[in-house]
Amino acid sequence: MELRSSWMVALTLTAVMVTAVTADRSNNKSGGLYWSTAEEEAQAQLQPRVDDSAVDADFDADGGFSSLDSMLQWALGHSDPDQLKEAAKEVQGLNPSDLNKRRLEIKQLMEELKTPSDAQLMKVAILDLKNSSLSLEDRHRAMEELLELVEPIDNANDLNKLGGLAVVIGELDQSDSETRKMAAWIIGKASQNNPLVQKQVLELGALSKLMKMVKSSFVEEAIKAIYAVSALLRNNIAGQEMFYEESGEKLLQDIVSDSSIGNRLRIRAVVLLGDLAEFQLGNTDKDERPFFSNRIFLKSVVDLTSAADLHLQEKALIAIKSLLRLKTTEALVFKDFCGLDAALERMRQQLQDLMVEEYHRDYAMDVESLRSEVQLIFQRKLEKVTRMTA
Numbered sequence: 351m352e353l354r355s356s357w358m359v360a361l362t363l364t365a366v367m368v369t370a371v372t373a374d375r376s377n378n379k380s381g382g383l384y385w386s387t388a389e390e391e392a393q394a395q396l397q398p399r400v401d402d403s404a405v406d407a408d409f410d411a412d413g414g415f416s417s418l419d420s421m422l423q424w425a426l427g428h429s430d431p432d433q434l435k436e437a438a439k440e441v442q443g444l445n446p447s448d449l450n451k452r453r454l455e456i457k458q459l460m461e462e463l464k465t466p467s468d469a470q471l472m473k474v475a476i477l478d479l480k481n482s483s484l485s486l487e488d489r490h491r492a493m494e495e496l497l498e499l500v501e502p503i504d505n506a507n508d509l510n511k512l513g514g515l516a517v518v519i520g521e522l523d524q525s526d527s528e529t530r531k532m533a534a535w536i537i538g539k540a541s542q543n544n545p546l547v548q549k550q551v552l553e554l555g556a557l558s559k560l561m562k563m564v565k566s567s568f569v570e571e572a573i574k575a576i577y578a579v580s581a582l583l584r585n586n587i588a589g590q591e592m593f594y595e596e597s598g599e600k601l602l603q604d605i606v607s608d609s610s611i612g613n614r615l616r617i618r619a620v621v622l623l624g625d626l627a628e629f630q631l632g633n634t635d636k637d638e639r640p641f642f643s644n645r646i647f648l649k650s651v652v653d654l655t656s657a658a659d660l661h662l663q664e665k666a667l668i669a670i671k672s673l674l675r676l677k678t679t680e681a682l683v684f685k686d687f688c689g690l691d692a693a694l695e696r697m698r699q700q701l702q703d704l705m706v707e708e709y710h711r712d713y714a715m716d717v718e719s720l721r722s723e724v725q726l727i728f729q730r731k732l733e734k735v736t737r738m739t740a
């Protein structure tokens with residue numbers, strides 16, 4: 351905890367100075383930290399960084415943040431807002447020579463202390479999580495920090511070395527659903543496209559916990575859990591085998607076929623299904639799971655194409671495209687049992703109508719091109735069967 355307290359003073363000051371110039375810096379593409387003129391600074395308003403960690407960042411591709419940003423985030427997150435305001439007023443009230451002096455002092459301070467490394471920041475957050483007397487609010491904040499910190503792949507790789515992965519996985523058992531949600535989110539983010547972390551998480555036994563959480567009645571928890579499960583299975587055979595052992599197929603089927611479940615969760619489930627089918631297509635040496643050719647299951651996927659949500663329809667189409675290309679799925683099952691013909695025709699008409707509306711046109715055209723691709727694959731698959739029986 352010593353690290354935190356010694357940093358507080360310097361970082362609060364730095365945060366004040368830097369937020370005071372953020373407004374000017376925001377349009378400056380040269381990047382990095384610069385010190386504005388005294389006049390600019392005096393005019394600058396305090397602009398606290400907006401906390402965007404709550405934004406649904408499942409699919410974000412933002413490549414992490416600089417050390418300065420992480421430091422600022424940390425300093426602002428740990429500063430009392432009233433104190434910050436007071437200090438900012440003080441900075442604004444200084445005359446140019448006092449400001450210069452203050453600036454030099456802070457520069458010196460920063461040089462002496464150096465920017466704390468992400469690893470140090472992670473250590474602090476992990477220590478916090480290990481502290482059982484920490485308030486729930488502080489616990490959530492430590493997790494929000496970790497969520498940002500694990501985004502760069504090097505940091506994600508450090509998480510386990512620092513003992514953080516086991517701690518975060520332990521948080522999946524907390525009674526507070528928000529805590530469990532954050533833990534799943536961190537695990538998902540750290541595992542994304544990262545075979546090393548995927549392996550570590552699987553070895554620590556988190557997959558079955560996360561799969562149970564997918565059934566949570568707390569929607570946000572279920573969403574982050576399926577996000578983490580998907581991240582663990584992507585291109586990962588060991589993860590997929592564990593998933594199937596834990597009745598993952600039934601889990602997917604239950605979500606896909608239950609229209610009372612919210613669309614956000616169903617979209618993610620059908621995306622995961624599409625990923626698994628696609629993975630199967632790329633690994634022809636592996637026997638195809640019988641699940642993929644189960645007609646009741648296939649019908650529930652085809653039925654999604656008449657869902658009210660166009661995104662859900664689109665993701666269902668993507669999954670159907672992969673499922674059609676599997677060897678063990680049968681064209682006639684898609685035709686006679688699932689009614690894929692009629693479903694594709696219904697979609698075609700719906701998309702034609704949407705294309706008339708300016709607002710929807712581009713998206714509708716994209717989905718239509720996907721739809722016609724699926725139709726073509728379907729027809730070819732049907733022709734193969736009819737040729738054989740002719």
Ligand SMILES: *[C@@H]1O[C@H](CO)[C@@H](O)[C@H](O)[C@H]1NC(C)=O
Pocket residue numbers: 374378379380381383384
């Ligand atoms: C942008 O920042 C550089 C220093 O990094 C500074 O020299 C330049 O004047 C700034 N430009 C504007 C428009 O503020």
Ligand SMILES: *[C@@H]1O[C@H](CO)[C@@H](O)[C@H](O)[C@H]1NC(C)=O
Pocket residue numbers: 351481482483484485
């Ligand atoms: C644990 O958290 C409490 C409450 O925030 C704090 O007073 C205490 O110093 C912390 N303990 C350690 C070991 O960090």
